Amino acid sequence: MITDILVIGSGISGLCYAIKIGEQKPNLKLNIISKNNLLESNTRYAQGGIAVVSNFQKDSFNKHIEDTMIAGAGKCDREVVKFVVEEGNIRLRELIDWGINFDKNEEEFHLTKEGGHSEKRIVHNKDRTGLEIQESLIRKIKTFPNIKLLENHTLVDLITDHHTKSKNNRCYGAYVISNSKQEIIRISSKITVLSTGGTGQLFSHTTNSENSTGDGLGAAYRAKVFMKGLPFVQFHPTALYEKIEGNTFLISEAVRGEGGILKNAHGERFMPKYHPQAELAPRDIVARSIANEIRKSGKPYVYLDFKPIDKKILINQFPTILENCKKIDLNPMVDLIPVIPAAHYLCGGIQVNQFGETGLKGLYAVGECSYTGLHGANRLASNSLLESLVFSHRSAIDSLKKINEKLPSESFYKNIPEWKESQYISNEKIAAIGRLKKRLQKIMTTKVGIFKNTRGLLEAEIELKEIFLNTRNIYNKNKLTLGVCELRNMVSVAYLMIKQSQDLKENVGVFYNHDNVA
Numbered sequence: 001m002i003t004d005i006l007v008i009g010s011g012i013s014g015l016c017y018a019i020k021i022g023e024q025k026p027n028l029k030l031n032i033i034s035k036n037n038l039l040e041s042n043t044r045y046a047q048g049g050i051a052v053v054s055n056f057q058k059d060s061f062n063k064h065i066e067d068t069m070i071a072g073a074g075k076c077d078r079e080v081v082k083f084v085v086e087e088g089n090i091r092l093r094e095l096i097d098w099g100i101n102f103d104k105n106e107e108e109f110h111l112t113k114e115g116g117h118s119e120k121r122i123v124h125n126k127d128r129t130g131l132e133i134q135e136s137l138i139r140k141i142k143t144f145p146n147i148k149l150l151e152n153h154t155l156v157d158l159i160t161d162h163h164t165k166s167k168n169n170r171c172y173g174a175y176v177i178s179n180s181k182q183e184i185i186r187i188s189s190k191i192t193v194l195s196t197g198g199t200g201q202l203f204s205h206t207t208n209s210e211n212s213t214g215d216g217l218g219a220a221y222r223a224k225v226f227m228k229g230l231p232f233v234q235f236h237p238t239a240l241y242e243k244i245e246g247n248t249f250l251i252s253e254a255v256r257g258e259g260g261i262l263k264n265a266h267g268e269r270f271m272p273k274y275h276p277q278a279e280l281a282p283r284d285i286v287a288r289s290i291a292n293e294i295r296k297s298g299k300p301y302v303y304l305d306f307k308p309i310d311k312k313i314l315i316n317q318f319p320t321i322l323e324n325c326k327k328i329d330l331n332p333m334v335d336l337i338p339v340i341p342a343a344h345y346l347c348g349g350i351q352v353n354q355f356g357e358t359g360l361k362g363l364y365a366v367g368e369c370s371y372t373g374l375h376g377a378n379r380l381a382s383n384s385l386l387e388s389l390v391f392s393h394r395s396a397i398d399s400l401k402k403i404n405e406k407l408p409s410e411s412f413y414k415n416i417p418e419w420k421e422s423q424y425i426s427n428e429k430i431a432a433i434g435r436l437k438k439r440l441q442k443i444m445t446t447k448v449g450i451f452k453n454t455r456g457l458l459e460a461e462i463e464l465k466e467i468f469l470n471t472r473n474i475y476n477k478n479k480l481t482l483g484v485c486e487l488r489n490m491v492s493v494a495y496l497m498i499k500q501s502q503d504l505k506e507n508v509g510v511f512y513n514h515d516n517v518a
């Protein structure tokens, strides 16, 4: 298959990028693949909203810039922070023009406040902002005749000089597996965009979608693209505690913004003793404080008390949270709600320039899979949807320029070799994949999680090596499946996280190694 542009991932980043191309160049052929159905993504689960300066009487770009810099512990790229904050308002207006609804008080946006923000500036749609965005973007994308949607298709590897025996330092598309038929197809493209989201599935408890296995990062690493900031995994302080491991439901920071209070196993409020901003301290501090309280009490959770929140606000602003608590027989109006920190957001990722382009020509990375310099060592709440909006726009504009530059000939793209492999996978191997995945998650959670130490990181490296050898064995000897692809990527990303964590000698932002303490 040949196309002009291949977009890998259908969250906010991939869809906004594609809409921009569709609007500006309806003659270009664009394909979007998504691992699952179009809806399933981290985007659809976003609750809090988008951080955008809109009330210029109280708020200012400078305040938002400073809040972002402080949360990022001085590791953000100030130039990037500045243009992201300043361009946010225009990008938000575009979303509204595309039919996306945000809550309003008469003519003004209804704004909420989240941890680390000095002003109320989060625009939202109740507590289901992401779903509203994702569903509206999907409706919009379906109106473009030049955009082809391939659901249930998974990126295997990027096509590079290695496959084409050329020396252009370019990306030429991707090999993609159809999840149902398990056939590998070659999609040649002049521009390729990774918008594959995060890596939460590397950990035992995560707020992320099932898709978040770091596939874009794994493929980019194999294509020799640089990664930056991988030790900066943000753990959301308050995911709903359920006894089972796996995906956990997020309880938005906006709950604490409206007055929700954290209490330990003895029912005592503890955050004021850790930080002057108490429950609204930056996420890393709240997550570490909770982890500390959990360690002290031996109970695997702390409590979030919703009772100080006005009941009307609770009902109007947090219907999804109330519904999810009800599913496990809890009522936030009367019960204390058990919460734990869970892997939530990867601040690092594939290194890109100010237009989302990676070091490999023709390859862009947008959204959570990228490292733009906006988040530094810790993301300010609700800055990630903002980053996706600004960088999908910038990448689209840049791609339209680059697609007119001198590229390999049409026949070059036609002659890119097909993927070679085909062997049978036994059920025994499928079970092994599940076991290896669980083992990797356990290692990452216990040794590369909220608290790390040097010895634990070394143990993690050694244990991961074994998982790597088993995975390589399965990969080499069996027919490729979605499960094998994911495991291979998880191993690569875990390895990079461990190695970059070993190299980091200061505790900064979300990163904490006990042995770094002077």
Ligand SMILES: Cc1cc2nc3c(=O)[nH]c(=O)nc-3n(C[C@H](O)[C@H](O)[C@H](O)COP(=O)(O)OP(=O)(O)OC[C@H]3O[C@@H](n4cnc5c(N)ncnc54)[C@H](O)[C@@H]3O)c2cc1C
Residues within 6 Å of the ligand: 008, 009, 010, 011, 012, 013, 014, 033, 034, 035, 036, 038, 040, 041, 042, 043, 044, 045, 046, 047, 048, 049, 050, 051, 129, 130, 153, 154, 155, 156, 195, 196, 197, 198, 207, 208, 209, 211, 212, 213, 215, 216, 250, 344, 345, 366, 367, 368, 369, 381, 382, 383, 384, 385, 386, 388
């Ligand atoms: C519970 C939750 C709440 C959040 N709340 C907020 C919030 O309030 N505000 C905020 O700013 N941010 C929030 N975030 C973060 C934010 O939602 C994400 O960072 C953002 O949506 C990422 O968008 P994306 O397009 O980069 O990736 P995603 O939305 O995750 O999309 C990734 C896409 O890539 C596809 N994909 C993955 N691997 C492959 C593959 N191998 N082949 C093909 N396709 C693939 C997936 O199918 C999916 O379509 C939240 C995140 C979570 C999990």
